[in-house]
Amino acid sequence: MIIQxxxxxxxxxxxxxxxxxxENESHMHNVPAGSESHFKLVLVSDAFEGKxxxxxxxxxxxxxxxxxxxxxALAMHLYSINEWSERTALAPTSxxxxxxx
Numbered sequence: 001m002i003i004q005x006x007x008x009x010x011x012x013x014x015x016x017x018x019x020x021x022x023e024n025e026s027h028m029h030n031v032p033a034g035s036e037s038h039f040k041l042v043l044v045s046d047a048f049e050g051k052x053x054x055x056x057x058x059x060x061x062x063x064x065x066x067x068x069x070x071x072x073a074l075a076m077h078l079y080s081i082n083e084w085s086e087r088t089a090l091a092p093t094s095x096x097x098x099x100x101x
Contacts, residue, residue, distance in 0.1 A: 003036040007067050011043065014063045018081055019044040024076070037039070037072040042091040046083040053078070 004024050011020065021042045026035040041060070048056045056078040061068060068074065077091040 001066060003070050004039065006070075007039065007064060008039075010063055010067060011041075011060070015043070015045050015047055015059070017043065017045050019084065029040075029072075038075075039073070040075045040077070040079045042079075044079045046080060046081060048078055049080040049082075057063075059095060 004022060008020075008022055011017065011022075021040075021044070023040045024036055024038070025040050026038045027033075029035075029038050031037050043060070047059065051059070056074060060074075060076060061080065064074070079087065
């Protein structure tokens, strides 16, 4: 879990986080066992308040610039604190990839 740890540490070091889950979803795809290629990120931060979705993604991509070269996909669910409370602290589930287990 080297890449997952890198992603976790970079985000926690650069963004003021209220809630975060980072799941390695590689097992849901047609990749070798133990792969770190597909991740799901749920991130709640005041840093997203007043920002459009694309701006939120750009912020995360800027923080994870180096890590993004090592992975295939990062599903991002980025919420302000108010949006997260309105969702009753739930993020969408990821669909299984064609060919994944």
